[in-house]
Amino acid sequence: MKLDIVFEDEKIIAVNKPSGMLSIPDRANVQPSLKAILQKDHENIFVVHRIDRPTSGLIIFAKDADTHKKLSALFLSHDMDKRYLGLVNGTIYPESGTVNAAIMESKEKTSIMIVHSKGKESITDYETVEKFPLYSLVEFRIHTGRTHQIRVHTKYLGHSLVCDELYGDGQPLKVSSIRKNYKLSKLEEDEKPILSRLALHSYKLNFELDGKNYALEAPLPKDMRASLQQMRKK
Template sequence: MSFMIADHIVFQNEDFVAINKPSGLLTIPDREGKELSLKSILKERFGEIFTVHRLDRDTSGLVVFALNEAAHKHLSQQFEARETDKIYNGLVLGKLISEEGVINEPIAEHPTKRGLMTVWRKGKESVTEYKVLESFRLYSLVQFKILTGRTHQIRVHMKHIGHPIACDASYGDGKPILLSQLKTKFKLSQADEEERPLLNRLALHSSQLSFHGINNDHFSLQAPLPKDFRATINQLQKAKR
């Protein structure tokens, strides 16, 4: 994956840098360290860089890195003490019965499936607030606010209530969103042998992040939805009309 890091910087000062991370890029290096990660790209640009929190590889959106040890300590404490506001947007399968609600279900590592998480009564407390922004025939656009930061939290909680995130291969059906699903009179163009998906990656985006800087200034950062995500919502809205 080659991309210009400058195009993805949402905000930067002497203490931290906020990035609108593309889907498919690791936030920090994995154990093997063979794959490119956002942290390694930032290291090349800034030298020393400190991880404050992370996003799943396939989730796009806001992620913050500290640029010095004092900022790292200050920001990490806020994330750990749940003093930050983290808002995500996601497309989920189906229509939710309640337009808004709170999912308070403990999450733990899956006992048999490595790398996956699951709702389990002996797991760690996990709380997700959700609000339906718009409903379509097959999908719903939902805003999530996470009050805890468990691995795969939104994905696990949405699977648990029967509305997994669209295109989620780990917790849903992993199927892409196709225009032919939405349009009754869909015709494949002659140039294409097979249909190109509207969206073929996890439909989850970290859109807003609020926290306090070292001097107690309040930061409220926003990352616009990626192009593929916006185009998909656009087509869903068209099909609804």
């Protein structure tokens, strides 16, 4: 499998992860992961952080132990500027702000995270970039790296990310749900979704390492761009 390498030097390698791919091998170690694929061409690959499997976008790996240590420290000290773009159902009010709400794993449902006073500190900045009648494009900046943080905080605000199966309705996005006058062509029997995975993309990572400034960016994937294109049509 050919990876979309965004940036590479002697210390790091940054990959634009496709939605659905694992960042690191799972316990069964039978499905492809970014780390496993990178290890085929690189002697040393060190995991610095992860992004959820359904989330697409930037993820960086270190090529040596010293770099791994320094990058890990940047994440722990919140000196790593991490930004995401997501399609949200509805419009969040206020349209920009900060969510400071602790997160912990649900005791009732495994793999589900909830806002709880006994959880770990979790901070997310958000800003609405573009509004549509039924959806919004929102930029998120996370200061902590909790599991499902953006998804949980978005739900906490009373909304959900498009196609989120865990914290929303999980319904795929179709043109007919965006445009009321949409009609199937004569060649189509059923309408195909234009977006059928979690609408969340890690698009920017800014940080300083050994005196060098890194400003990495991964453009929105095709399915999210196509969704926005339909939303922008009058």
